[in-house]
Amino acid sequence: MTRTFSKDTLTVGLAQIAPVWLDRAGTMSKILNQVRAAREAGCHLVAFGEGLLPGYPFWIERTNGAAFNSTVQKEIHAHYLDQAVQIEAGHLDALCKTAKENEIAVVLGCIERPSDRGGHSLYASLIYIDAAGVIQSAHRKLMPTYEERLTWSPGDGHGLRTHKLGDFTVGGLNCWENWMPLARAAMYGLGEDLHVAVWPGGSHNTKDITRFIAIESRSYVLSVSGLMRASDFPKDTPHLSSILSKEDDVLANGGSCIAGPDGKWIVEPLDGKEELIVATIDHRRVREERQNFDPSGHYSRPDVLQLKMNRQRQSVISFDE
Numbered sequence: 442m443t444r445t446f447s448k449d450t451l452t453v454g455l456a457q458i459a460p461v462w463l464d465r466a467g468t469m470s471k472i473l474n475q476v477r478a479a480r481e482a483g484c485h486l487v488a489f490g491e492g493l494l495p496g497y498p499f500w501i502e503r504t505n506g507a508a509f510n511s512t513v514q515k516e517i518h519a520h521y522l523d524q525a526v527q528i529e530a531g532h533l534d535a536l537c538k539t540a541k542e543n544e545i546a547v548v549l550g551c552i553e554r555p556s557d558r559g560g561h562s563l564y565a566s567l568i569y570i571d572a573a574g575v576i577q578s579a580h581r582k583l584m585p586t587y588e589e590r591l592t593w594s595p596g597d598g599h600g601l602r603t604h605k606l607g608d609f610t611v612g613g614l615n616c617w618e619n620w621m622p623l624a625r626a627a628m629y630g631l632g633e634d635l636h637v638a639v640w641p642g643g644s645h646n647t648k649d650i651t652r653f654i655a656i657e658s659r660s661y662v663l664s665v666s667g668l669m670r671a672s673d674f675p676k677d678t679p680h681l682s683s684i685l686s687k688e689d690d691v692l693a694n695g696g697s698c699i700a701g702p703d704g705k706w707i708v709e710p711l712d713g714k715e716e717l718i719v720a721t722i723d724h725r726r727v728r729e730e731r732q733n734f735d736p737s738g739h740y741s742r743p744d745v746l747q748l749k750m751n752r753q754r755q756s757v758i759s760f761d762e
Contacts, residue, residue, distance in 0.1 A: 541574025642693025
C-alpha cells in the first residue's frame with residue numbers, strides 16, 4: 442500500500458552514524474538498518490552524512506597526504522577506490538530496493554567512482570533516492586575543501602536539483618558547498634524549502650550555518666553529520682597505526698541538528714553518539730515565514746540580479762557520429 446502524507450507535515454530522520462570505515466559492504470549494512478529503523482519511526486525521509494559510504498578521508502591530514510609520489514598515499518587511495526561507489530555497477534541497488542520496500546526517500550553522502558569520468562577518480566556525491574527506490578539525482582561536490590582535493594575531484598552542476606516530497610521541495614549540498622552563496626541561491630531558485638546539508642561530522646560546522654541558511658532561505662534545514670572515533674576504525678585498515686598516531690580519539694563528533702524557517706532550533710546539535718534523530722516538520726511554517734521574505738520570489742530582483750547555472754554533466758569527450 443502506498444504511503445500517504447498528512448497535510449503539511451513530514452517526518453524526517455537524521456541518521457548520525459559512523460561508517461565501517463572504507464568497507465562499502467559493512468557500511469551499507471548499517472545504512473540499510475537505519476533506513477528500516479527510520480521507517481519504523483514513521484519517517485518519510487532519512488538522511489546520512491557526507492561521504493559516509495564508505496567513509497571520509499581522515500587519513501590525509503594524519504599521514505602527510507600532500508607528500509608527492511608517496512607509497513603510503515598511493516596504497517590508501519587505491520584501497521579507497523576499491524571501496525568507493527560505482528552506481529552503474531549496482532553498488533546502491535540494495536539501498537534502492539530497501540527504500541522502495543519501506544516507501545521512504547533517502548539522502549546519502551557517498552564517495553562516487555563514476556565510469557563517465559574514467560572510473561579512477563573520486564567525487565563526494567550527494568544521492569537522492571525517492572520512495573519508489575529510484576535514484577533521482579547524484580550531485581558531485583563542486584569544490585572539495587582544502588586537503589580533500591588530494592583525493593576528491595571537483596564535480597559539476599548536473600546534480601543541482603530539487604525533488605518534491607509531500608508539500609515540501611527537497612534539495613541539498615555537501616559540507617562547505619553550503620558556504621557558497623551562489624550554490625545556495627541555485628537551490629532557492631529551484632524552489633527548495635527543505636534543505637539537507639551533509640557533513641562528515643562536527644558541531645563546529647553545523648552550529649552556526651544551519652540556522653543561518655534557515656533564516657536566509659526561510660526554509661527548514663537538516664544538517665546531518667557522520668561520527669568517527671578511533672574505536673570505529675576497523676583493525677585491518679591500511680596504515681592504521683599512522684592514521685591513529687595522534688592522541689585525540691574523536692575525529693568527527695557529529696553535530697546533526699534541525700533548524701526551522703525562522704532560524705530557531707527544532708533539534709540542537711547532537712554530539713558524540715550514534716543516534717537516529719526524528720522530527721516532524723510543518724510546511725505551514727515555511728509559508729508563514731515567506732510572508733516577509735522570499736529570496737527567489739517577492740524579495741528578488743531578477744531584472745537586476747540573476748544566476749546562470751550550467752547543469753551539463755562534465756566530460757573530457759563528446760561524440761559526433
